[in-house]
Structure formats: structure tokens, C-alpha cells
Amino acid sequence: MDLYAANNLPIYPKCCHSRKPYLPFQCTSQLSPRDVKEFHTAFYKNKQKKEQGMFILSHCDSKDPKRHRKRKDTNNRLKSCITSYQVKTCDGLMISVCRQTFQDIL
Numbered sequence: 001m002d003l004y005a006a007n008n009l010p011i012y013p014k015c016c017h018s019r020k021p022y023l024p025f026q027c028t029s030q031l032s033p034r035d036v037k038e039f040h041t042a043f044y045k046n047k048q049k050k051e052q053g054m055f056i057l058s059h060c061d062s063k064d065p066k067r068h069r070k071r072k073d074t075n076n077r078l079k080s081c082i083t084s085y086q087v088k089t090c091d092g093l094m095i096s097v098c099r100q101t102f103q104d105i106l
């Protein structure tokens with residue numbers, strides 16, 4: 001993704017994770033359009049591509065899947081690695097969202 005320039009307004013994410021409580025994402029159920037806008041603005045305060053990259057890194061969280069299965073299939077391991085993203089709301093809460101939502105916001 002090329003996020004260097006803010007050339008459009010944030011899209012309010014429309015993924016369907018909110019209706020799936022078994023997933024570790026809260027996405028749209030916890031985000032207001034204002035939160036989305038504020039987070040978008042916070043991101044584009046970083047003018048350098050490098051700073052934007054750091055911003056993303058500090059807001060994402062990759063979890064290794066359970067390690068007790070000893071398989072030598074590294075491709076498979078990478079695919080099952082869960083990454084969630086954190087979005088800070090106006091109230092200062094950190095909300096876990098999926099990659100799709102995160103990309104929509106930025």
C-alpha cells in the first residue's frame with residue numbers, strides 16, 4: 001500500500017466483523033466516524049513515508065500461532081499468523097481492528 005499522500009478522506013470501514021463476536025476484532029462496532037477521522041488525521045501528520053511506516057508498526061500486532069505443532073512448513077505458518085491493528089479512539093481507547101478496516105481508515 002502506498003500511503004505517502006493523503007489524497008482522500010477516510011472511508012468509514014464497512015467490514016462485517018462486528019457481527020462475528022468470536023473474532024478478535026471489534027472494528028466498526030467500536031469506531032465512530034469521528035474516531036476514524038481523527039485517526040486518519042493523526043496518521044497523515046507524519047509527512048515522511050518512514051514515519052508513516054513507524055506509525056503503522058506501532059499500531060499493529062502480529063501473533064504467532066500456537067507453536068506446539070512442529071511442522072516444517074514455513075509457508076503455512078506465515079499464512080496462519082494473525083495480525084491485528086490498533087486504532088486509537090477519541091476517548092483514548094485502543095480498538096483492535098482487522099487489516100481491511102485499518103486500510104480503509106488510512
Ligand SMILES: [Zn+2]
Pocket residue numbers: 015016017018025027028097098099100101
Ligand atoms: Zn473487520
